[in-house]
């Protein structure tokens with residue numbers, strides 16, 4: 001269906017006429033004064049409509065228009081536009097100002113209304129954001145990243161921004177637990193995956209946990225060392241970009257996320273990323289004193305483990321759904337296509353889905369698992385389940401993971417394969433090509449129980465990248481329990497051929 005074009009004639013301050021045209025998909029500029037010379041301020045490029053050079057910003061598509069309004073004879077148009085210049089990439093905040101005549105007020109209001117309805121179709125305008133910044137996250141740059149790159153974009157979109165810095169470990173959990181869920185449209189984390197883990201667990205400690213998780217989606221600004229969720233939503237480059245991720249919060253739709261309950265003998269909490277045992281857990285946790293090395297520390301840890309031919313004994317009980325790699329790849333492709341179809345339909349993709357519940361269905365930890373479950377009793381190089389395809393930049397460990405299929409992807413390497421074969425697997429993990437290796441098993445599982453078997457060598461368990469006891473625990477997936485603002489229908493396409 002083609003939409004009629006709405007137009008508004010304005011003038012720049014050189015008295016040149018400019019016609020703004022909106023066709024339902026983009027704003028374009030025409031007329032004598034359409035050209036504009038960019039002038040920069042500290043945080044944004046302000047296009048002053050009084051110069052003569054042609055503007056490179058037109059057309060501005062719906063996705064990139066943040067706000068348009070008319071007030072006291074001025075039309076304000078805020079957008080994110082491609083940066084100009086050879087070395088520049090990415091998006092930059094642009095603010096345009098035009099002059100309206102006094103008779104134009106009603107016409108300008110109508111124009112703004114049409115544009116705002118179009119560029120925010122199906123979305124919440126002027127979101128009320130609760131922003132949690134971890135000043136200790138990443139290299140301690142979260143506050144600066146937010147103030148310099150993110151806040152100006154939220155302001156330009158006329159969002160209400162309520163900022164709070166986390167002051168100690170689990171502070172984000174406390175804040176989410178107490179949050180007034182009627183006051184906010186989104187809980188934004190400015191840090192790494194650790195703060196997201198805390199916020200989700202805070203929501204889950206509430207009496208109204210389900211309502212809170214559904215009503216207040218997460219928004220993710222990557223400012224930590226590990227930003228797995230952000231990478232999975234936007235890719236390795238844009239997922240690390242504060243501007244692209246700020247736009248995602250403004251223009252994203254809530255995407256359902258499965259969560260997992262993790263049960264130990266004495267506690268239960270929730271995870272959203274991974275459950276890790278063996279050399280991959282060692283590489284993550286035992287190398288923490290080498291943080292100064294950056295990402296290289298985990299590579300070093302893995303190489304050390306492979307060279308030492310380390311194995312870790314364990315007993316795993318698995319509620320297996322699929323073990324055939326080709327079938328898993330085929331259903332991954334089908335699920336991606338289905339997500340795209342349902343999001344292009346008029347009804348929201350969530351409408352067709354089963355309502356989520358918080359019910360725990362697994363047998364107690366000290367009772368046997370169902371007979372239908374598969375038992376793996378073996379020495380393993382590692383046992384790594386994940387809800388996300390990328391666990392870190394350059395680590396596409398679970399290329400068939402989906403945000404809301406109700407399943408975990410298990411990556412398993414048993415026994416003690418040759419050093420060459422193991423190095424080959426880790427060499428290929430960057431692009432997810434390790435899946436086809438003969439030593440890699442890749443399953444879809446619904447739930448599992450893992451019993452690490454103690455030996456003289458210290459064993460590590462990492463849950464969502466954090467230390468967890470190397471004791472028996474079980475994990476159950478809870479489909480579609482949380483929501484996160486995402487500009488795509490599902491995670492970016494990661495499945496190899």
Ligand SMILES: Nc1ncnc2c1ncn2[C@@H]1O[C@H](COP(=O)(O)OP(=O)(O)OP(=O)(O)O)[C@@H](O)[C@H]1O
Nearest residue numbers: 136137138166167169170191192194195224225226
């Ligand atoms: N003010 C604070 N001072 C110290 N630690 C904090 C503070 N606020 C939050 N934290 C803790 O910082 C930890 C790391 O947070 P997060 O994972 O989000 O960032 P990160 O840079 O990716 O960290 P890491 O590399 O440790 O995973 C969390 O355990 C959180 O509880």
